[in-house]
Amino acid sequence: MSAAEAEGEVTLRKAVVIGGSVAGLLTGQVLSAEFDEVVVIDRDNLDATNSVRRGVPQGRHPHTLLRRGEQILNTLFPGITDDLIRHGAVVMPMDRVWWWQHRGYRAAVPDAAPIISCSRPLLECLVRERVRGNGAVEFRSGETVDLISRGGAVTGVLVRGPSGTSTAIGADLVVDCSGRRSRASHWLTELGYPSPEVQLVESDVRYTTRIFQRSTSVRTDGAAGYFVISDPKARKRFGTAMPVEGDRWIITLAGLHGEGAPADLAGYLSWAQTLPTAKIASIIEDERPVGAAVRYRLPGSEWRLFHRLAAHPRGFVCVGDSVCSLNALYGQGMTSAAVQVVALQQALARSPVTHPEFARTFYRLSARAVSPAWTTATGADFVYPETRGHRPWPTNIINRYVTKCVVAGQHDSTMATSLWDVANMVKPPASLLSPPALVKTMRYSRRGPLRSCKPITPR
Known part of the structure; x- marks a missing residue:
């Protein structure tokens, strides 16, 4: 002392x-x-x-x-995940999270840690x-x-x-x-x-969100949530449907470079029906909306x-x-x-x-x-030619390879798990270049998109 x-x-x-x-x-x-x-x-x-x-x-x-964020929160605040669940946050098992990208659903990954879904407030x-x-x-x-x-x-x-x-x-x-x-x-x-x-990557993100009641009668085919990305060669549109506390769905329709969903319910549904899978549109049709739509616009990504x-x-x-x-x-x-x-x-x-x-x-x-x-x-933003900003020279090569990884992940749950680990910031993007990942990517991507009506489950 x-x-x-x-x-x-x-x-x-x-x-x-x-x-x-x-x-x-x-x-x-x-x-x-x-x-x-x-x-x-x-x-x-x-x-x-x-x-x-x-x-x-x-x-x-x-x-x-994301999974890495949840790990950090539980380190700083032990038991915070349990608190969220007690207050209504929804546990989304990864084999029931349906992710559509590059003309097919990503394979189910039942052994991965679930997503905890709740509202920001x-x-x-x-x-x-x-x-x-x-x-x-x-x-x-x-x-x-x-x-x-x-x-x-x-x-x-x-x-x-x-x-x-x-x-x-x-x-x-x-x-x-x-x-x-x-x-x-x-x-x-x-x-x-x-x-x-300041590095800027300008993608002109526009999204429209609506809340809907969540019942057990909707046509979800057992899915806990949906993430849908349109084929970038066709449209620049995204859709997500996630369950949150209070027996509600939070649904967002988003787009890049001027693609924005209308706020009125009829226009909102019509826009959702342009997505490559009808799952999110079916929730909008079946469930009761709660409150008005909210919109948000973001220029893109920015790193000081x-x-x-x-x-x-x-x-x-x-x-x-x-x-x-x-x-x-x-x-x-x-x-x-x-x-x-x-x-x-x-x-x-x-x-x-x-x-x-x-x-x-x-x-x-x-x-x-x-x-x-x-x-x-x-x-991911540079998949679209309209995106402007600092583009490292290998970006196009990497994007072509990642597309093959995504297609491989439709056929193989191990590749799907690798993609989830990268998306959840648990593993670095370079992990997709490991020898096992390279072999699986080359093997399965040759088959092309799976085009299944639901994610395959591991045998």
């Missing part, structure tokens, strides 16, 4: 998190193990219960917690309760208007509260989790640091390359969509935030936040963590 500790003169170490969404909540949980006090600041009132927040415009749309609410319960995290409502700095280091934030008054909050570390609209680049420039290069900067201010880093925001169609957003939070945890274990190399260490770990998700998401 130091002399200061013996005399009771310990100065509390404080961290501030800008943004109380999933990335901010997970960051707050990790920081609470390292700091005496953590303050999470969000424009919304985070005391609100399980409801869609104004600051999360995509909160009414489906959100998939329910997930946020339960995670927020866990974070609040650890006693070290305080939630405040307000807008972060500026960083406070001294000698090139960030020492806190200036927050404008609901009443319009501004308050300064000092901190040893400020983490920006404010999302795609982050002001980090502007703040860095004001501090005299360069702003990061902080890891390429030569210098960073001490006491400031970014996590989540503030760094890497992905095409929401592929369901990687929350898991991408989770792997970045693990990178933050690793960086905190390697050096103190006051060390000049802390930010550089974190951003390098973070880039390594999100790179596989970026590769798969943007690679």
Whole structure:
């Protein structure tokens, strides 16, 4: 024990998190193990219960917690999956998740871990309760208007509260989790640091979501959920139907490059009937709609390359969509935030936040963590010739090979499992190039799409 500790003169170490969404909540949980006090600041009132927040415009749309994200959440919050299920989240066995792509259904994978399906508000609410319960995290409502700095280091934030008054909050570390609209680049420039290069992949994503009652009488053929991707040579359309709490379906019809579904029910059904399988349209026909449709538009994917900067201010880093925001169609957003939070945890274990190399260490770990998700998401977008942005030279070659993998996965459950592992960020995309995967891909892809009316099951 130091002399200061013996005399009771310990100065509390404080961290501030800008943004109380999933990335901010997970960051707050990790920081609470390292700091005496953590303050999470969000424009919304985070005391609100399980409801869609104004600051999360995509909160009414489906959100998939990929297997890797679920693993991280259960590490940070033991038993969180059980909590979700107790509150109505639906367990989707992988042999009952029907995935249509390249003119056929992916083979069933009964041995894979199930997907836990729930609404975004329910997930946020339960995670927020866990974070609040650890006693070290305080939630405040307000807008972060500026960083406070001294000698090139960030020492806190200036927050404008609901009443319009501004308050300064000092901190040893400020983490920006404010999302795609982050002001980090502007703040860095004001501090005299360069702003990061930004990679953009423009796919013009438009999606329309409707909620329907979920009964046992619909024509699902025993499926727990559907993911449908039209043949890219024909259309740029997607459809998903997932069960969520409250005996509801959440159905999204989406498209790229101007392909957007109408909001009215008749137009919505008509658009769904253009998908290559009629399963989602049959749910829309059979079930009762709940509320109006909601729409959302996203330019595409965006990666701020902080890891390429030569210098960073001490006491400031970014996590989540503030760094890497992905095409929401592929369901990687929350898991991408989770792997970045693990990178933050690793960086905190390697050096103190006051060390000049802390930010550089974190951003390098973070880039390594999100790179596989970026590769798969943007690679899928570049299947469409209208997509614009940074396209690595082997993208077209990789996409042709992945198409063969998908076709092979219609015939063989082992290949289907490999594809699910990559999609769930459990294994890297390079795992599809392993010798066994290469052999199966070459063997089965020659047969062409399976064109079955349902996924095959392993013998």
